[in-house]
Amino acid sequence: MIEVQDVSKKYGDFTALHSIDLKIKTGEFIAVLGPSGCGKTTLLKLLAGFMGPTTGNIVMDGTLMATAKRVTPPEKRNIGMVFQSFALWPHMTVADHIKFPLDHHPNRKKESKAELQSRINDVLGLVGLDAFAARYPSELSGGQKQRVALARAIAPLPNLLLMDEPFSALDVELRMEMRKEIQKLHRETGASIVFVTHDQSEALAIADKIVVMNDGRIEQIAPPEIIYTRPETPFVATFVGKCNLIKGQWKKEGFVPEIDPGSIWPDLGVARSFKADGIYPVRPEQLQLSPAKKNGLHGRVTFVQYQGHEIHYTVEVAGGTWTVHEPVYLPRFQAGDAVEVSLKAGAGQERDFLSAAR
Template sequence: MSIQIKQVSKSFGSFQALHSIDLTIKDGEFVAILGPSGCGKTTLLRILAGFEQPSSGEVLMDDLVVAGSGTLLPPEKRRIGMVFQSFALWPHMNVSEHIRFPIRTHKSTPSHIKNNEKNRIQEVLNMSGLSHLADRMPHELSGGQKQRVAIARAIAPQPSLLLMDEPLSSLDAMLRMDMRREIQQVHRNTGSAVVYVTHDQGEALAMADRIIVMKDGRIEQAGTPQEIYLRPETEFVARFVSKSNLVTGHWDDDVFMPKDGNNISWPGKQVGKYFKSHGLYPVRPDQFQLQPSGKAGILGEIVNVQFQGKEFHYDIRSDATRWEVISPLPFSLNDQVSLSLSSVSGEGV
């Protein structure tokens, strides 16, 4: 299913949740909508699902207008599946019954699935690794198993579009990693388009074909995970996705001179126009090269150290500025150090 969102805005009373959103999602594409709480990502997902009607603009699915002025096609007629943050399992149904329910009740379920219900249930159980749990009730399942059931239920009627609203946020860190792989496998197996709402940068970067970064109801930047992470176009994207330090200084064409550096310059051909026009250089924590004081660079003092196994996370104070730095090199609290741009980090970000 291909999706076109054209000039969609949404207001709740005097509050403008979405501002003129334009977005196209290709058939089979995995799109992550990334942003902080209140940025409008869930509102956009609810409009795609048919739970909300846009205040202006329209949504087309396979060239059919499903939401717009005077038009709102209900969710059950959109061939969509949805996975919620809360799992939303029914306590009186076992795993197989959860999978059977949408096959029987969704009006858009293809006839070849309805006519082979038993085979489809078994196929989905196998695909989601739930065959041995088919007769279990929700209270007998772990958090990860419940999330698999929620995903299995969503894909059972073979939707053309799978909508996921922060589905992993209630799981612990190790389980989230496992479930990322599960969701990727489901996407490969089904071929459905996926719209995945999250505030977790790691999830979006790991799974999506394309990331839509939102802020205050607007699209801040859209691109591949590599483009978003390595080449942010705005200060918000640099800080929110890449966790970048914004170094102030002066640009001379594609060469940057940090204000607090002692006669140093950094190459920056690929740094975005926004940063050049504002005298900034975004440096991810892992891009900084940490050296003992006396070396050329930005001088500072280590004010906090966190050991993370293969690397150290440092907070470094330089006059009134604090930098976040990730380095494999061991330094101690209160050490005087020098910061430069790592030669292996490439030009810009």
């Protein structure tokens, strides 16, 4: 168990983190998600011990690791670190990269040469680099280099694995492949993982729980499904999945859109903060388009993007801009078409299912 207790971090007059509270359970996979400059990397550096908090405490497995006055350095913490830029040593082979932390990690016991080689072989097999043990970084592809960085981090069996946007230098296909590798490593090592990213699809795909940050504050902490279907703040709603925020009035029977006062939209589990502000968050896939008729909520298509399995529409509605996602098998609209926008009949089924599951 790792506890971040009321931690803040200042750089002169600038506050990078504002009173952060976070608990990470043993074996949990946490993704820290947010835009550039939101405090993600600062939080990671505090967990690693690269610097100390301005206020607050960090406790790991019941041991106080950091306060404003005292910080346990990284080499005395049972952690592994995967950097954004791989940070491989050009003069070391793949096997040497794995051997190095086994020789120097403070929590590793002295092992015989046979035991050491066995552990190196185990790690090579785990990351699929058995055939590359004698190669140097200059002889590896980007994906292989990332695997070496992962192997080096997990070799000494750390309790906590910290990853700072490790896939940012990889192309799309490699990113998808490495997501699977990370999930496999998580299952097989049992380490707690804190994975920093600004890629919402990455966070949704691999994490047990997502911490959404903005301007040095935590906006919401929840499993991916809850973050996506039940956002608690406008920032979470628009940053994760690009919600449309519709203004209107909440009544007992539901939501009355300001631009369509003749209709009532059902409560799909909308957070109290949205209700207090008279806002209805609706995902692009919860809306549907049809040819414009006399009645209904009218709009005009301004932009069309083909996305393989979906068509992404941008629609101007009463001076506002809405995003609508529709399957490719439905009749396609073109830019300039007049359309009617409505809430899908089954829009709340997924949220109802999640609510029942909880």
